[in-house]
Amino acid sequence: MRTRSVWVLDDEDDPIVDSIAAGIGRTPARLLAYLLLRAERETDLTTNVHLQIGTGTNRTTISEAMARLEARDLVERTTVSAAASGGRPRTAWQPAAGIEPTIETTYESHARALLELAESFRGGAATEPRAEAAAPSDSPIEFALNWRPNALHVPIYAAIAAEWYDAFGVDVRLEHRDGSRRALERVVSGTAELALAGAATVVRAREAGEPIVPVAPLYQRAMTVLYTVRETFGEPLQSVDQLEGRRVGMPPNAETRLLGRLFLSQITFDEDIAVVDTNGEERDALRRGEADVVTGSIADPRELEREGATVDVLPVTDHFPIYGPTIIAHKRTLDERAREIGNVLAGTTGGWAAARRDPGPAAERIAAESDDPPERIRRTFACAAADFGTSDAVRERGWGWHRAEMWDRLRTALAQGVLLGDAA
Known part of the structure; x- marks a missing residue:
């Protein structure tokens, strides 16, 4: 009997898996990480059998996940010849690039997916006709945050510390406001391109006719x-x-x-x-x-x-799930500066992954602008990320993914509680 060994993904490979998962979800990330790491160790192509044994994933799940990876141009499908496989030709895959460029491409493609998702949330208040996409601008993106620098802002500060915004060629300028409503008003007035605001504040503003769009929840549950x-x-x-x-x-x-x-x-x-x-x-x-x-x-x-x-x-x-602080944009901004907003989303995806891996550099930056010591900021973020940062949607699709039914449920709950109007 002829035997052969198959390299297997293990816990030591989690840092790469986690980095990729922020931009595509856990299962595709494990398969892509396996392809990338195996390509550094083995010369033969990776087949379905390798993926099943090496990642512990079943054939059906592999088929679905590889289709997503191919659609994002992260892997290339090929064939192992009949002679090489000892039988009929078999499908195989190889990564389209090395580890670092693959991670960047993952974040870029994830940002495009988030922008496409945002398009489905454009409804609500009518605004001026859709503008033609403008040429990319070198002007900064003003990002209004919902409070003074604190541990819940770690992913955004991590994107700065790890130079993810620089990697995607976007200049992000942070400004801090006293509460979600004040941050949201900066987007409504056009003085900021993006804001971080609580989900209930976002729903109420949209109900009042403000032309804002939820783009990506920074956290999946309100804290x-x-x-x-x-x-x-x-x-x-x-x-x-x-x-x-x-x-x-x-x-x-x-x-x-x-x-x-x-x-x-x-x-x-x-x-x-x-x-x-x-x-x-x-x-x-x-x-x-x-x-x-x-x-x-x-x-x-x-x-x-x-x-x-x-x-x-x-x-x-x-008692009931509600999205946490959410990145929002004006409808007009999504039309006119879609590429730059996409670059911010790609960079923030990298910031989320960097923060989960090591919040230290971001914590140091926040500590320099606040009264909290770095270690306290680290601990608070670690708790927030573990308890409020994940969901089935994030595990399946990556950071910032959200679903219409969750927003609809929140709107219904606010309406039933007579909390959609000014009296709230």
């Missing part, structure tokens, strides 16, 4: 929480039922308020809950006893824990 300290609440906060008759503090005109109100609207006794406006930090309202529970982001309860308080948390998205 809004309800939290309290044991000293104020008087008992462990473990379920929504305990909110009856309580005061819930929320900041005015904020994404966390929208999501907090949405959360409460799903509760049958929501009329027995008093919503208290907080001015300044919500944590201060807890300390002063002005609220029993407050809304915030995932990093806020940790601040109180570091001060020695016993903190209890109810994550809003444990």
Whole structure:
């Protein structure tokens, strides 16, 4: 009996798999990484048998994934001759380029796919007729972020630190705004090409007729929480039922308020809950006893824990899924500067992969612009990425993928909670 060995992908190859997966999804990334790495080790072409054994993937899944890789020009299909294969000719594949150029091409093609996806979300408010695509511009892309520099911005800072925006020839200028609405207004006014804004804020703006388009969620789930300290609440906060008759503090005109109100609207006794406006930090309202529970982001309860308080948390998205902070653009910008926006998306895909691999360089940059030490920024991002950054869509298609039904579900929930209008 003739035997032969087959090289197998293992855990040591995960860094390359992870880098590719950010731009195409986990299964195609494993197959593409196998092709790239095997080409460096073996001289014969890679067949279906190699892929099945080497990646542990079944034939049907291989067929579907390889079709996607071929469509993006990342691999080339060929044939192993009958003489070489000891029988009839067999299909084989080889990577179209080496590892680094393949990763760049993966991100470029992913950006094009995200732009095509954005086209399907253009509906809503009517705007001026579609403009002809303009010639590429060398002017910077102004990117308005939804808050001061913090751990949740790590992927964007990682794209800068790892020079991914430079790699795709785009000059990204960051500006920081006080909240999602302020960031969104920069896009509406045309003073910024892109903004990062909470999903509920985006849906409300589109409902109000603003010509904005969700392009890519930076995180797949919102990170809004309800939290309290044991000293104020008087008992462990473990379920929504305990909110009856309580005061819930929320900041005015904020994404966390929208999501907090949405959360409460799903509760049958929501009329027995008093919503208290907080001015300044919500944590201060807890300390002063002005609220029993407050809304915030995932990093806020940790601040109180570091001060020695016993903190209890109810994550809003444990009860219904909502996209997290999302990159948005004006419809006109998508028409006139599609290539540059695509380059930003490609660079941010690289930034996401770089941040998951090592958030350190981005954390150092953010620490230099904030009061948080780098290690705290690293830990907060690692938690956010693990708990809120992935989904079936990301595992299947890559970073930033989103689906119409999720946006429709959020709009329906906001409408049912009477939260689509100005009164929210």
